[in-house]
Amino acid sequence: MLHYKQKKNQTSKGNRLLISVTVLGSAGPLRFVVNEEELVTAVIDTALKSYAREGRLPILGSDLNDFLLYCPNAGTDALGPLDTIGSQGTRNFMLCKKPQPVKRSEENDMLSVKESVPSAARKGNGTWKSWLNKSLNLKISSH
Template identity: 70%
Template sequence: MLLYKQKKNQPAKGGNRLLISITVLGSAGPIRFVVSEEEIVAAVIDTALKSYAREGRLPVLGSDLNNFLLYCSNAPSGALSPWDTIGSHGSRNFMLCKKPETEKVAADAARLSPTTIGRRGSGSWKSWLNKSLNMKVSTH
């Protein structure tokens, strides 16, 4: 009986595997690991965050993959969709960035609107203005 040997240049059952490099914005160097071409972007972000934390890199990012966006380093397009496959972009170099905190900025702006400023503290907008100006005066 003759046994069949798989040739070395044929891909395995899981498809082709890629060595990708992900640069985290604000970090010293890229993270490199091997993924399958069919791996979705969300899973790649999750793997990158776990690898980043395991290596003890700074700044500390957290582990919620919904707070991050992945970009192709050599393509001028926007962020990759979390449901795309990583191999469909034809790139092996990526950039991982935190999502902008637009909701937090909007909430802070609503909290500090002129209508709510007068209602907090001692009562009038004039007292608020006087307190603000007194804080900014520096004495040496």
């Protein structure tokens, strides 16, 4: 009968993984160790706490229900909150805020902005920068 020592990165709950979580809009990834059996919600919570503890910008908040975790190699669908992190077979993830639904008043504001934009700018007859320069009559003087 062969006896073997349990590997260092194995515990009674499973393997531990060093994962990298890139936060959309942040300078660099967060790296931390998780158990492969941990749920996606626990990983999001750990990432948000680590992000806040490091004082990173932009400020994200702490409500883990406002965020989705993506696996860049697995397609465009976000991971389910009850999925295990080790089931993906990868160690790189991306954390993004959930898209916020447009409120009714914001839709009306967007319509009024669209109506105030000249039709030439809306049709794409130039870039928005050229339209802005023309409409504001910005001229740079030499001295």
